[in-house]
Amino acid sequence: MALSPLAPAHFPDLPIIEGVRFASGAAGVKYQGRHDVMLVELAAGTAVAGVFTRSATRSAPVLDCQSKMGSAADGRAAILVNSGNSNAFTGAAGEHSVAAICDAVAAASGIPSSRIFTASTGVIGERLLHERITAKVNDLWAVLSPNGIEDAANAIMTTDTFAKGATADVVIDGKTVRIAGIAKGSGMIAPDMATMLVYIFTDAKISQADLQILLSTLTDQTLNCITVDSDTSTSDSLMCAATGASGVDVTVSAGFTQALHGVMLNLAHQVVRDGEGATKFVEIHVSGAASDADARKVGLSIANSPLVKTAIAGEDPNWGRIIMAIGKSGAQADRDRLTIRFGDILVAENGWVSPDYTEDAGAAYMKQQDLVIAVDLGIAGGLGTIWTCDLTHGYITINADYRS
Amino acid sequence: MALSPLAPAHFPDLPIIEGVRFASGAAGVKYQGRHDVMLVELAAGTAVAGVFTRSATRSAPVLDCQSKMGSAADGRAAILVNSGNSNAFTGAAGEHSVAAICDAVAAASGIPSSRIFTASTGVIGERLLHERITAKVNDLWAVLSPNGIEDAANAIMTTDTFAKGATADVVIDGKTVRIAGIAKGSGMIAPDMATMLVYIFTDAKISQADLQILLSTLTDQTLNCITVDSDTSTSDSLMCAATGASGVDVTVSAGFTQALHGVMLNLAHQVVRDGEGATKFVEIHVSGAASDADARKVGLSIANSPLVKTAIAGEDPNWGRIIMAIGKSGAQADRDRLTIRFGDILVAENGWVSPDYTEDAGAAYMKQQDLVIAVDLGIAGGLGTIWTCDLTHGYITINADYRS
Numbered sequence: 001m002a003l004s005p006l007a008p009a010h011f012p013d014l015p016i017i018e019g020v021r022f023a024s025g026a027a028g029v030k031y032q033g034r035h036d037v038m039l040v041e042l043a044a045g046t047a048v049a050g051v052f053t054r055s056a057t058r059s060a061p062v063l064d065c066q067s068k069m070g071s072a073a074d075g076r077a078a079i080l081v082n083s084g085n086s087n088a089f090t091g092a093a094g095e096h097s098v099a100a101i102c103d104a105v106a107a108a109s110g111i112p113s114s115r116i117f118t119a120s121t122g123v124i125g126e127r128l129l130h131e132r133i134t135a136k137v138n139d140l141w142a143v144l145s146p147n148g149i150e151d152a153a154n155a156i157m158t159t160d161t162f163a164k165g166a167t168a169d170v171v172i173d174g175k176t177v178r179i180a181g182i183a184k185g186s187g188m189i190a191p192d193m194a195t196m197l198v199y200i201f202t203d204a205k206i207s208q209a210d211l212q213i214l215l216s217t218l219t220d221q222t223l224n225c226i227t228v229d230s231d232t233s234t235s236d237s238l239m240c241a242a243t244g245a246s247g248v249d250v251t252v253s254a255g256f257t258q259a260l261h262g263v264m265l266n267l268a269h270q271v272v273r274d275g276e277g278a279t280k281f282v283e284i285h286v287s288g289a290a291s292d293a294d295a296r297k298v299g300l301s302i303a304n305s306p307l308v309k310t311a312i313a314g315e316d317p318n319w320g321r322i323i324m325a326i327g328k329s330g331a332q333a334d335r336d337r338l339t340i341r342f343g344d345i346l347v348a349e350n351g352w353v354s355p356d357y358t359e360d361a362g363a364a365y366m367k368q369q370d371l372v373i374a375v376d377l378g379i380a381g382g383l384g385t386i387w388t389c390d391l392t393h394g395y396i397t398i399n400a401d402y403r404s
Numbered sequence: 405m406a407l408s409p410l411a412p413a414h415f416p417d418l419p420i421i422e423g424v425r426f427a428s429g430a431a432g433v434k435y436q437g438r439h440d441v442m443l444v445e446l447a448a449g450t451a452v453a454g455v456f457t458r459s460a461t462r463s464a465p466v467l468d469c470q471s472k473m474g475s476a477a478d479g480r481a482a483i484l485v486n487s488g489n490s491n492a493f494t495g496a497a498g499e500h501s502v503a504a505i506c507d508a509v510a511a512a513s514g515i516p517s518s519r520i521f522t523a524s525t526g527v528i529g530e531r532l533l534h535e536r537i538t539a540k541v542n543d544l545w546a547v548l549s550p551n552g553i554e555d556a557a558n559a560i561m562t563t564d565t566f567a568k569g570a571t572a573d574v575v576i577d578g579k580t581v582r583i584a585g586i587a588k589g590s591g592m593i594a595p596d597m598a599t600m601l602v603y604i605f606t607d608a609k610i611s612q613a614d615l616q617i618l619l620s621t622l623t624d625q626t627l628n629c630i631t632v633d634s635d636t637s638t639s640d641s642l643m644c645a646a647t648g649a650s651g652v653d654v655t656v657s658a659g660f661t662q663a664l665h666g667v668m669l670n671l672a673h674q675v676v677r678d679g680e681g682a683t684k685f686v687e688i689h690v691s692g693a694a695s696d697a698d699a700r701k702v703g704l705s706i707a708n709s710p711l712v713k714t715a716i717a718g719e720d721p722n723w724g725r726i727i728m729a730i731g732k733s734g735a736q737a738d739r740d741r742l743t744i745r746f747g748d749i750l751v752a753e754n755g756w757v758s759p760d761y762t763e764d765a766g767a768a769y770m771k772q773q774d775l776v777i778a779v780d781l782g783i784a785g786g787l788g789t790i791w792t793c794d795l796t797h798g799y800i801t802i803n804a805d806y807r808s
Contacts, residue, residue, distance in 0.1 A: 057731030057739050089727045089739060091756030124724025125757055229710045234728055306633045306710070306795075307803055314804030320528025323493045324638055327461030335461050335493060352495030353529055391710075392804075396797050399711055400718030 006273035006281050006369065006389070007162040014149050014167050014180040017201040019043030019243025022148030023140040024155035027132045030084030030122060035155035037133055039140040040079040040199070041109065046243045047073050048117065049212035051219045053236035060087050060094030061118045062237060064102075068114055073208050077115040078105050079239065080133070081156050081197060083184070087120040087128040088234035097130035104134035108141040119197055119237045121184060122158050149201075153182035156197055159398060160184050160274050166266035168259035175248045177204045177256060181263045185228075185271035198223065198238040198267055200260070205244035210251050214260065215240050222264040225296075226387045227303050228275035229395070272387045277394025280312050282387065285374040288338075289382030294331035298375060299386035301329035309391035312371065317362025319347045326375065337378030342371070410677035410685050410773065410793070411566040418553050418571050418584040421605040423447030423647025426552030427544040428559035431536045434488030434526060441537055442556035443544040444483040444603070445513065450647045451477050452521065453616035455623045457640035464491050464498030465522040466641060468506070472518055477612050481519040482509050483643065484537070485560050485601060487588070491524040491532040492638035501534035508538035512545040523601055523641045525588065526562050553605075557586035560601055563802060564590045564678050570670035572663035579652045581608045581660060585667045589675035590632070602627065602642040602671055604664070609648035614655050618664065619644050626668040629700075630791045631707050632679035633799070676791050681798025684716050686791065689778040692742075693786030698735035702779060703790035705733035713795035716775065721766025723751045730779065741782030746775070 020042060024035045042048065050069050052062050080101055087094045102113040120128060153163035164183040169176050181200035206214070219238060240260075242250075250256035273281055284302050289295035302308055305325040311318035319340055326333050336351035342365045346354045365371070424446060428439045446452065454473050456466050484505055491498045506517040524532060557567035568587040573580050585604035610618070623642060644664075646654075654660035677685055688706050693699035706712055709729040715722035723744050730737050740755035746769045750758045769775070 053731075055728070055731030056733075056735070056737040057727045086724075089724060089752070089756060091740070091754060093756065124727055125752070126724075231709050231711045231725075231728060231732065234731055306799070310800055310803035313800065316804070320490075320493060320530075323461045323528055324459070327457075327459035327638055329460075331460070333460040336495070348493070348529070350495060352493060352497065391800065393797050393800050395710070396714055396717065396795065396800060399714035400720070400796075 002161065004161045004274045005279055008270065011150055011153070011163055012165050012167055014165050015169070015178045016146045017178055017180050017243065018203045018245035019046060020201045020241065021144035021146050022152045023144045024148060024151045025136050025140050027082065027136045029082050029129055029132055035151060036083045037136060037140065038081045038152035038155040039137070039144070040152065041144050042077040042241050043243050043245065044076050045073060046077055046241050047206055047208040047211045048077055048239060048241050049208060049215045050237065050239040051216055053234060055234050057089060057234050059120060059234045060090060060098045061120050064098045065117045065119070065237060068117060070208060070212070071114055075115060076109070076111050077117070077241070078109055078111050079117045079199065080105055081119045081121070082133055083156050083158050084122040085120055085126060085128045086122050086124050086234060088124045090125065090127055093127050097128040100130045100134055104137040108137045117239060121156065121197055124234060149180060149182060156184045158184065159276060162274055164267055164270040164274070166263045166270070168262045170255040170259040172248050172250065172253055172255055175246055177246045177248050177250060178202060179259055179263050181267050183267040183271055185274070200240040200263060202240070202242050203244065203246035204242045204250040204256055205246065205248055206242050206250050211240060211242050214257060218261050218264050222261065222268045225385060226268045226272050227300065228272060228278070228389055269387060272389050275389035276398045277392040278389035279392055280390040281370045282312060282389060283372045284386045284388065285372060286377070286384045288376040288378045288380065289384070290332040290379050291382040292384055293382070295382040295384030296386070297329045297331040298326055298377065299384050301325045302373065302375070303386045303388035306391055312366065313390040313392045315363065315366040317342060317359065317366050319362070322373065322375070323348070332379055333377055334379065339376045339378065341374040342366070406565065408565045408678050409683055412674065415554055415557070415567055416569050416571055418569050419573070419582045420550045421582055421584050421647065422607045422649035423450060424605045424645065425548035425550050426556045427548045428552060428555040429540050429544050431486065431540045433486050433533055433536055439555060439559035440487045441540060441544065442485045442559040443541070443548070444556065445548050446481040446645050447647050447649065448480050449477060450481055450645050451610055451612040451615045452481055452643060452645050453612060453619045454641065454643040455620055457638060459638050461493060461638050463524060463638045464494060464502045465524050468502045469521045469523070469641060472521060474612060474616070475518055479519060480513070480515050481521070481645070482513055482515050483521045483603065484509055485523045485525070486537055487560050487562050488526040489524055489530055489532045490526050490528050490638060492528045494529065494531055497531050501532040504534045504538055508541040512541045521643060525560065525601055528638060553584060553586060560588045562588065562590070563680060564588050566678055568671055568674040568678070570667045570674070572666045574659040574663040576652050576654065576657055576659055579650055581650045581652045581654060582606060583663055583667050585671050587671040587675055590678045590680050604644040604667060606644070606646050607648065607650035608646045608654040608660055609650065609652055610646045610654050615644060615646050618661060622665050622668050626665065626672045629789060630672045630676050631704060632676060632793055673791060676793050679793035680802045681796040682793030683796055684794040685774045686716060686793060687776045688790045688792065689776060690781070690788045692780040692782045692784065693788070694736040694783050695786040696788055697786070699786040699788030700790070701733045701735040702730055702781065703788050705729045706777065706779070707790045707792035710795055716770065717794040717796045719767065719770040721746060721763065721770050723766070726777065726779070727752070736783055737781055738783065743780045743782065745778040746770070
């Protein structure tokens with residue numbers, strides 16, 4: 001697969017997070033000649049929080065992780081993720097595979113199964129050949145290293161064209177708290193649930209309950225505000241592990257909240273930038289809505305509209321399709337009060353195209369790789385931002401025979 | 405534009421409907437070298453009912469038609485439709501254009517403006533050059549003929565690759581009641597509103613109020629059950645005109661209801677068969693849902709999923725994506741109780757792939773042009789059917805530069 005034209009120049013330098021060690025390896029679950037398993041060890045006392053898909057057909061590992069969230073955080077913990085097979089809609093065999101993987105990690109590590117979290121990403125409905133993974137667990141455990149996060153980010157990719165990482169740090173009371181996160185995701189990306197696989201590590205000190213509240217809140221402002229294709233994965237999982245090794249309590253730290261928000265938004269944007277077939281990164285900013293919920297409805301209606309997305313792919317400033325998407329959204333809207341802007345260019349106002357707008361200006365703007373479409377509904381103060389990409393021949397090519 | 409591979413062999417022979425006369429002509433609104441205006445005269449006493457888009461940004465002609473619905477049906481009536489420009493989001497100028505067209509038809513025909521209905525379909529947000537239409541109204545009025553319905557169906561096309569017509573008749577008390585309908589529609593097709601432009605004529609005798617109830621009810625079972633791309637037009641209009649010329653009162657006729665349902669479903673299917681870029685016609689049948697509303701949610705979630713639609717385009721029996729679409733629909737579902745069938749082939753049951761299912765059988769089935777995907781949720785008796793098409797490179801090609 002060709003590298004996305006929206007990819008960052010390189011994988012970022014991620015700091016070592018004290019208390020976290022990584023390993024990755026090639027189990028050959030589906031892909032050959034590349035790593036497809038990542039294993040993470042978390043030091044004793046690490047708080048682990050998670051946000052998962054709300055799909056009614058969520059995968060066996062998601063169900064297992066959800067059942068383990070919120071339990072006591074005294075001992076060590078581990079995370080094992082494989083790519084190539086999602087272990088979703090695999091019946092009782094799927095649950096058996098999760099148990100077998102957790103048992104193998106428990107045997108290798110001495111960590112109780114209740115603190116072992118797994119995820120699987122890839123094809124739905126085919127049995128996970130977990131014996132290929134369990135056969136590798138001892139080898140993986142032997143090579144755990146604080147430096148392995150970039151390799152881990154590569155191991156969890158499926159249709160991704162680049163590995164995704166982000167970092168931030170914040171100084172609190174003279175001490176540095178570090179955050180490093182990785183993500184995978186490219187297709188089957190829609191908000192309203194945690195999106196795809198995201199793992200964030202920090203040496204901050206915070207209780208599991210407080211970390212969970214923080215993570216859920218920030219998810220609604222970041223990963224739940226992106227969409228590639230309106231389709232929602234059966235495997236979406238976001239986990240954040242706080243080892244406490246910095247000794248800095250961040251329970252009420254605005255600085256830490258902001259830093260974690262930044263890492264999550266950065267990863268969310270990278271998932272959109274690796275959207276299947278994407279050639280444009282689009283921010284849709286909605287203001288003046290009757291409520292924040294209405295702003296979100298309008299933003300998602302625009303972001304998920306195939307006609308808007310194909311117009312953007314064709315660099316066509318077809319604002320009529322944005323009008324259409326606002327109209328169908330179900331949000332309160334008044335034709336004569338809304339305005340549309342492309343970047344700083346006023347396109348439509350007072351129920352029609354702006355008298356100062358020219359097609360040439362709109363067409364020139366659409367040639368940019370990063371676009372901002374701003375809609376003000378002129379009704380009240382509701383706000384929302386959604387990030388998305390265009391819909392191209394590349395998306396069709398990738399998905400018309402992904403399994404074959 | 406190449407003819408859709410799903411097109412019917414030919415336009416049907418539509419009967420003359422007593423009391424209805426047609427004309428069409430070339431006004432050059434946008435397209436050159438083809439007819440782009442249709443004019444219909446309806447005899448005195450014709451009951452006219454309509455169903456229109458619920459878009460918050462609906463077009464000026466839609467707003468005008470809605471304001472005129474339900475008024476007295478004593479005198480004659482007229483319908484004028486142009487293609488090439490939708491007169492949507494055109495501010496006060498749009499209302500002025502509608503008034504100018506109605507005035508021109510009134511002057512040519514002697515019909516009061518309150519009984520003149522217009523529609524416009526095509527590009528959004530550009531001023532309708534109504535003077536090109538009004539200049540032709542006298543000429544059109546002079547050539548009205550009971551035989552012009554096929555030419556009219558051609559005149560209202562935009563990205564359609566074939567004209568759409570359907571007919572039915574029913575004998576009641578020894579007398580024949582005839583129905584003939586035409587439609588246009590190919591992209592920006594989503595249910596939950598009347599879809600695109602549909603005009604149905606009958607010589608049945610029925611009051612405007614009863615016709616309206618019947619039309620609205622049948623719309624929910626036919627045109628509101630299709631989707632091409634989940635996008636909803638600002639111009640969607642469905643009108644039914646009953647001239648009463650047969651002398652047969654159909655107010656409580658099950659036979660007439662069934663015949664009208666058949667015509668509407670036939671036209672709805674033709675719109676899907678002309679879906680932009682479509683190569684497959686897909687019926688999605690959902691049963692066993694907690695409610696009919698839940699069945700509809702599941703059907704639409706599958707029908708609108710880009711990943712399901714691209715899998716179908718690739719003839720890939722990727723039932724995992726159907727599981728995904730059920731899971732994200734928001735409807736009540738239980739992984740272990742649902743079944744999926746491709747035609748007669750049992751694909752998935754008891755939370756996993758059926759032991760008798762083979763990929764070869766699934767792949768062979770997907771090569772057919774007309775597909776049936778049946779989902780039983782195993783919960784209660786809720787039922788629903790949605791019709792859709794696949795998502796192909798053709799859709800991207802058509803829509804990445806439709807305006808250019």
